[in-house]
Amino acid sequence: MDNTKGKKINELKVGQSACFTKTVSEADVYNYIGVSGDFNPAHINEEYAKDTTFKTRIAHGMISAGFISAVLGTQLPGPGTIYLSQDLKFTHPVHFGDTITATCTVEELFPEKNRVIMDTVCTNQYGETVIEGRALVLAPL
Numbered sequence: 838m839d840n841t842k843g844k845k846i847n848e849l850k851v852g853q854s855a856c857f858t859k860t861v862s863e864a865d866v867y868n869y870i871g872v873s874g875d876f877n878p879a880h881i882n883e884e885y886a887k888d889t890t891f892k893t894r895i896a897h898g899m900i901s902a903g904f905i906s907a908v909l910g911t912q913l914p915g916p917g918t919i920y921l922s923q924d925l926k927f928t929h930p931v932h933f934g935d936t937i938t939a940t941c942t943v944e945e946l947f948p949e950k951n952r953v954i955m956d957t958v959c960t961n962q963y964g965e966t967v968i969e970g971r972a973l974v975l976a977p978l
């Protein structure tokens with residue numbers, strides 16, 4: 838398998854999909870803090886988190902959103918894909934130890950502009966949707 842070649846616009850079909858699954862650990866949360874600088878107490882302070890809506894620490898929403906990026910950049914369309922935009926709705930919290938599956942599906946193709954709209958969804962191990970949204974990307978050349 839050549840991991841430097843993604844699918845070109847003429848190789849993509851509406852309805853094609855790909856997914857990536859990963860368990861979100863406390864280490865992921867701290868690694869993400871290192872990358873982003875987002876040390877919101879909702880993620881790192883259990884005493885603080887007891888008084889929040891969720892009653893315990895939760896993972897950053899952008900960690901799971903990153904799994905969407907992983908699907909787009911490594912599988913579908915794959916290597917060479919360029920993000921143009923992404924909307925996200927965080928519909929359910931991700932707890933430490935949750936296993937998240939990001940699924941990206943080709944929704945609409947614009948061959949003349951080499952652009953693709955992808956439906957982007959993340960679900961947890963119970964089948965609950967934790968993120969829903971759409972991405973606009975440039976397909977690999």
Ligand SMILES: C[C@@H](O)CC(=O)SCCNC(=O)CCNC(=O)[C@H](O)C(C)(C)COP(=O)(O)OP(=O)(O)OC[C@H]1O[C@@H](n2cnc3c(N)ncnc32)[C@H](O)[C@@H]1OP(=O)(O)O
Pocket residue numbers: 875877879890895896897898899926927928929930931
């Ligand atoms: C900045 C970082 O450090 C912080 C983070 O990363 S936090 C992690 C990411 N976020 C989350 O995990 C939040 C996950 N979301 C939820 O758990 C739920 O959406 C909620 C608990 C926040 C709200 O759910 P609920 O109380 O069940 O809401 P309702 O169904 O009763 O709806 C009430 C109205 O709010 C609107 N709404 C609900 N969720 C969202 C959303 N995610 N985005 C936008 N709007 C939302 C809903 O449509 C209702 O609106 P209406 O006009 O009253 O109909």
